[in-house]
Amino acid sequence: MQQALALAAEGAALGEVPVGAVLVQAGEIIGRGFNCPISTHDPSAHAEMVAIRAAALALSNYRLPGSTLYVTLEPCSMCAGLIVHSRVGRVVFGALEPKAGVAQSQGQFFSQGFLNHRLQIEGGVLADECGAILSEFFRARRAKPAG
Numbered sequence: 001m002q003q004a005l006a007l008a009a010e011g012a013a014l015g016e017v018p019v020g021a022v023l024v025q026a027g028e029i030i031g032r033g034f035n036c037p038i039s040t041h042d043p044s045a046h047a048e049m050v051a052i053r054a055a056a057l058a059l060s061n062y063r064l065p066g067s068t069l070y071v072t073l074e075p076c077s078m079c080a081g082l083i084v085h086s087r088v089g090r091v092v093f094g095a096l097e098p099k100a101g102v103a104q105s106q107g108q109f110f111s112q113g114f115l116n117h118r119l120q121i122e123g124g125v126l127a128d129e130c131g132a133i134l135s136e137f138f139r140a141r142r143a144k145p146a147g
Contacts, residue, residue, distance in 0.1 A: 023068070094123075
């Protein structure tokens with residue numbers, strides 16, 4: 001999760017909402033990402049998406065069984081769908097996302113009976129640190145005068 005936090009800070013430095021993600025398989029990082037929809041003009045460029053895409057390319061495989069995704073914020077519905085389709089084995093997230101998080105906050109997406117893949121979910125890992133980087137980012141953004 002420390003690696004994901006460092007990636008979130010990279011995104012914040014670029015003016016992106018600070019969310020970072022790292023995908024690990026067999027003890028090795030196979031994908032990294034941070035939110036970058038603004039800089040890439042890509043609404044799907046969430047940290048999880050970027051990390052999973054990087055891992056799939058690195059492994060030349062669209063399936064990532066046995067992998068663990070560490071992400072600083074509870075995944076949204078778009079990212080949750082990709083996590084299932086790519087067959088990630090476990091998701092570990094930091095802060096809750098009360099408005100759009102679907103692992104715990106707005107339903108339990110990953111436990112829905114219609115899904116064809118089951119995975120482990122663990123939330124609250126370094127939640128204070130993960131939440132703080134987001135809070136600081138938005139506090140600073142609100143403090144800037146409109147230009």
